[in-house]
Amino acid sequence: MVVGDFAEELETVVVGSGPGGYVAAIRAAQLGQKVTIIEKYKIGGVCLNVGCIPSKALINASHQYQTSLDSKLLGIHTKETTINFEETQEWKDNKVVSTLTKGVEMLLKKNKVEIIKGEAHFIDGQTLRVMYDDETGQTYNFKHAIIATGSRPIEIKGFKFDKRVIDSTGALNLKQIPKKLTVVGGGYIGMELAGVYANFGTEVTILEGTKQVLPGFEKDMVKLVENDFKSKNVNIVTEAMAKSVKQTDKKATVTYEVNGKEETIDSDFVLVSVGRRPNTDDLGLELAGIKTNDKGLIEVDEQGRTNKKNVFAIGDVVPGAALAHKASYEAKVAAEAINGSKGAAVDYLSMPAVCFTEPELATVGYTKKEAKELGYDVKDSKFPLGGNGRALSLNKTEGFVRLITEKESDTLLGAQVAGVGASDIIAELGLAIENGLTAEDITLTIHSHPSLGESVMDAAELALGMPIHI
Ligand SMILES: Cc1cc2nc3c(=O)[nH]c(=O)nc-3n(C[C@H](O)[C@H](O)[C@H](O)COP(=O)(O)OP(=O)(O)OC[C@H]3O[C@@H](n4cnc5c(N)ncnc54)[C@H](O)[C@@H]3O)c2cc1C
Numbered sequence: 001m002v003v004g005d006f007a008e009e010l011e012t013v014v015v016g017s018g019p020g021g022y023v024a025a026i027r028a029a030q031l032g033q034k035v036t037i038i039e040k041y042k043i044g045g046v047c048l049n050v051g052c053i054p055s056k057a058l059i060n061a062s063h064q065y066q067t068s069l070d071s072k073l074l075g076i077h078t079k080e081t082t083i084n085f086e087e088t089q090e091w092k093d094n095k096v097v098s099t100l101t102k103g104v105e106m107l108l109k110k111n112k113v114e115i116i117k118g119e120a121h122f123i124d125g126q127t128l129r130v131m132y133d134d135e136t137g138q139t140y141n142f143k144h145a146i147i148a149t150g151s152r153p154i155e156i157k158g159f160k161f162d163k164r165v166i167d168s169t170g171a172l173n174l175k176q177i178p179k180k181l182t183v184v185g186g187g188y189i190g191m192e193l194a195g196v197y198a199n200f201g202t203e204v205t206i207l208e209g210t211k212q213v214l215p216g217f218e219k220d221m222v223k224l225v226e227n228d229f230k231s232k233n234v235n236i237v238t239e240a241m242a243k244s245v246k247q248t249d250k251k252a253t254v255t256y257e258v259n260g261k262e263e264t265i266d267s268d269f270v271l272v273s274v275g276r277r278p279n280t281d282d283l284g285l286e287l288a289g290i291k292t293n294d295k296g297l298i299e300v301d302e303q304g305r306t307n308k309k310n311v312f313a314i315g316d317v318v319p320g321a322a323l324a325h326k327a328s329y330e331a332k333v334a335a336e337a338i339n340g341s342k343g344a345a346v347d348y349l350s351m352p353a354v355c356f357t358e359p360e361l362a363t364v365g366y367t368k369k370e371a372k373e374l375g376y377d378v379k380d381s382k383f384p385l386g387g388n389g390r391a392l393s394l395n396k397t398e399g400f401v402r403l404i405t406e407k408e409s410d411t412l413l414g415a416q417v418a419g420v421g422a423s424d425i426i427a428e429l430g431l432a433i434e435n436g437l438t439a440e441d442i443t444l445t446i447h448s449h450p451s452l453g454e455s456v457m458d459a460a461e462l463a464l465g466m467p468i469h470i
Pocket residue numbers: 015016017018019020021038039040041042043044045046047048050051052053055118119120121148149150151168169189279282283314315316317322323324325326327356
């Protein structure tokens with residue numbers, strides 16, 4: 001505590017207002033706690049401001065652009081499809097992002113969560129110091145704290161973020177559609193943003209260090225995305241190590257090594273998307289005695305509790321997938337735990353992961369390989385979207401629904417969906433896994449016709465050996 005400064009007393013304080021922090025704050029308030037949330041930048045965190053939401057807005061705009069270019073097949077002829085990217089960006093910022101962030105701020109206020117705009121640092125295990133923009137500060141003692149400070153893009157050696165070398169935030173906020181874009185890193189963020197600009201007509205090259213882009217997804221799913229990228233002239237170079245970049249006012253030249261040979265590529269911008277680093281290094285965690293692992297992630301128990309009993313951590317600062325819905329899920333568990341619930345604990349089996357490429361990829365539960373490694377005797381049933389009337393009428397038949405079921409009981413253990421609407425279809429499969437449903441339970445559920453969801457029922461019928469549509 002600073003000399004001459006009187007500390008204010010807080011009950012539950014949440015640091016960071018992303019999908020982890022704001023959800024934790026609202027749930028803790030609903031449970032009757034007096035809650036304060038501290039945010040140094042903008043309410044909504046990465047997800048709402050520079051992550052999930054703006055990226056999906058641009059993905060949607062780029063799909064609409066592509067669809068309009070391809071509409072001749074459906075008998076729709078437009079004279080000329082043009083794009084005013086400034087207007088696209090304005091729509092994304094003013095109609096999508098700010099509507100949501102304002103909405104979240106309103107929800108916090110409605111739930112009587114006190115919002116403090118400032119940067120928080122621990123002084124010890126019960127005290128935070130908050131610095132405001134005007135360089136004044138205030139000390140707060142707290143009973144419980146939830147750390148939800150999220151993550152930031154990793155900067156690799158030789159690729160300092162600058163005018164032409166940009167991170168995902170830079171790629172989301174370009175003023176013009178680049179003619180050429182090089183993407184270093186073929187994870188889901190890089191692939192989604194590569195897809196946006198490829199749809200808008202940019203010549204895109206992806207440099208991926210490992211053997212496969214989107215390493216979190218199975219090969220037959222990734223192949224579909226690769227095929228789509230090929231049709232849009234996206235060049236994917238795997239096992240390519242980006243070594244250095246030279247920037248001028250007009251372009252950036254990347255030198256990379258592939259097959260033991262050095263190559264160079266020129267582009268307007270280089271997007272570096274090689275992963276994210278937790279925001280734990282500047283928080284004063286050592287002063288609070290809170291331990292982090294060698295990656296800077298805060299180790300927590302199944303309730304989100306750190307090694308300090310009264311301090312919890314959620315979202316991108318703790319181990320596991322860096323995904324918004326994981327952060328929000330952990331947020332609710334931590335709020336319950338602070339409220340004294342002994343039963344609240346995380347269980348990630350029915351947590352989906354989605355990549356919003358073309359086609360969308362989604363997975364939940366175990367893959368066949370994972371289930372086998374765990375000793376399950378399983379089978380997989382793969383229903384192609386080509387057999388689904390709704391997919392055909394949408395002119396989007398690429399992809400499939402695959403169920404992983406236990407052979408004897410037909411219990412659903414996992415599912416993978418590649419195709420249009422995969423991000424929504426996966427929700428039904430998560431629900432089925434969470435509730436221990438069998439393939440028969442799914443077939444006994446009447447699915448509306450024609451719908452993409454019917455492909456889940458068809459895959460379940462396939463699992464039972466009684467398929468109608470294949
Ligand atoms: C381009 C992109 C696309 C993405 N798309 C998806 C997607 O489609 N689906 C998905 O599930 N996930 C997606 N993600 C990941 C998702 O955004 C993160 O997993 C999620 O935002 C993590 O939530 P969080 O609450 O842990 O932290 P964040 O959202 O990172 O929020 C942390 C907040 O803490 C604040 N903060 C940090 N330090 C302090 C401090 N000392 N004092 C006060 N405040 C502080 C920050 O300003 C920030 O607002 C995407 C990410 C990116 C970059």
